[in-house]
Amino acid sequence: WSHGTSEDAEISLRELAALAETAGSEVLDGVLQRRPHPDPATYIGKGKALEVRDVVAAVGADTVIVNDDLAPSQRRALEDVVKVKVIDRTALILDIFAQHAKSREGKAQVELAQLEYLLPRLRGWGESMSRQAGGQVGGAGAGMGSRGPGETKIELDRRRIHTRMAQLRRDIKAMEPARAVRRERRLGLPNVAIVGYTNAGKSSLLNRVTGAGVLVENALFATLDPTVRRSQTPDGREFTVSDTVGFVRDLPHQLVAAFASTLEEVAHADLMLHVVDASHPDPESQIRAVREVLADVPGADQVKEVLVLNKADIADPETLMRLRGRREITIEVSALTGEGIEELMDLIGRELPRPEVTVDVVVP
Ligand code: GDP
Numbered sequence: 001w002s003h004g005t006s007e008d009a010e011i012s013l014r015e016l017a018a019l020a021e022t023a024g025s026e027v028l029d030g031v032l033q034r035r036p037h038p039d040p041a042t043y044i045g046k047g048k049a050l051e052v053r054d055v056v057a058a059v060g061a062d063t064v065i066v067n068d069d070l071a072p073s074q075r076r077a078l079e080d081v082v083k084v085k086v087i088d089r090t091a092l093i094l095d096i097f098a099q100h101a102k103s104r105e106g107k108a109q110v111e112l113a114q115l116e117y118l119l120p121r122l123r124g125w126g127e128s129m130s131r132q133a134g135g136q137v138g139g140a141g142a143g144m145g146s147r148g149p150g151e152t153k154i155e156l157d158r159r160r161i162h163t164r165m166a167q168l169r170r171d172i173k174a175m176e177p178a179r180a181v182r183r184e185r186r187l188g189l190p191n192v193a194i195v196g197y198t199n200a201g202k203s204s205l206l207n208r209v210t211g212a213g214v215l216v217e218n219a220l221f222a223t224l225d226p227t228v229r230r231s232q233t234p235d236g237r238e239f240t241v242s243d244t245v246g247f248v249r250d251l252p253h254q255l256v257a258a259f260a261s262t263l264e265e266v267a268h269a270d271l272m273l274h275v276v277d278a279s280h281p282d283p284e285s286q287i288r289a290v291r292e293v294l295a296d297v298p299g300a301d302q303v304k305e306v307l308v309l310n311k312a313d314i315a316d317p318e319t320l321m322r323l324r325g326r327r328e329i330t331i332e333v334s335a336l337t338g339e340g341i342e343e344l345m346d347l348i349g350r351e352l353p354r355p356e357v358t359v360d361v362v363v364p
Pocket of ligand 1: 200
């Protein structure tokens with residue numbers, strides 16, 4: 001569901017397909033539906049739902065992914081029609097984050113986000129019961145006064161989830177000092193933070209800039225936990241480079257909150273390299289999506305930003321021209337071919353703070 005043009009919708013659908021592949025699915029088909037408003041019952045409307053059911057049967061799919069957030073009742077109604085599992089965009093993204101969390105802290109953060117997503121959906125299950133009982137549908141009061149056995153079970157689950165969430169919050173809080181210590185250890189060395197939309201080439205660029213063999217996957221979200229590597233400016237000064245979590249359009253708010261701590265890295269950086277996929281049909285919207293996430297990171301707006309126009313080897317010259325005209329400092333590179341990397345290293349050398357030179361004059 002978007003207010004954009006059909007081209008926007010297609011880009012968005014292609015991106016959803018890429019996300020699904022990242023999650024390990026094989027994408028069989030895509031269906032676009034144009035309508036003035038989402039259908040309150042089935043989201044895509046009964047007729048379209050029947051069409052999707054036929055597509056599902058024809059290609060032998062076992063899951064339908066909807067490119068938006070679905071109300072619990074919409075998800076159920078759609079499942080009833082298409083006869084296979086239906087998941088929404090947030091559930092998909094949460095799944096990918098769960099698969100890619102490596103550190104203990106990352107795992108705890110994802111679980112917290114998943115439970116946050118689940119909690120209001122428990123109420124959704126209660127809603128259908130209260131509807132049967134003639135209760136009020138929707139709103140926080142749904143289900144009140146119609147407390148059946150099912151409702152008791154939901155209350156129990158809800159309590160258990162709240163307990164688990166409180167535990168996770170405590171665990172995450174307890175891990176904070178360790179993160180501060182890790183940062184402290186790197187202190188003294190200037191830090192460059194790499195940010196950018198998913199698949200823009202952040203990991204590839206980190207490889208180029210540090211010469212280290214960081215895992216590069218042609219997948220969204222190869223990076224979840226920040227990776228930190230050392231490097232040197234052309235004149236031999238050491239600095240660290242950190243890669244941050246994958247940014248994606250409409251990042252579920254549960255995840256923005258969960259990853260605020262990971263993104264803190266950016267606020268502590270001396271320089272931010274904002275990697276842009278210049279070969280994308282609409283890089284500006286990706287730049288905006290990244291900025292929206294960064295707007296929630298206190299201090300990030302104080303860090304000097306360079307737009308690294310990546311994939312210059314395959315970018316459309318007109319897009320490059322347009323991006324070059326922006327008011328930010330821009331530099332064209334290709335993390336793939338290495339073109340422009342030397343210039344980028346020079347630029348990093350110029351922009352990073354120089355250590356204060358102290359000369360001890362020893363007077364005999
Ligand atoms: P990340 O998600 O931002 O970390 O992106 P990756 O570094 O994993 O790169 C995503 C995909 O884009 C990979 O298939 C890379 O090989 C490819 N890629 C990265 N940089 C370039 C580039 O400069 N040119 C081209 N043609 N492909 C690139």
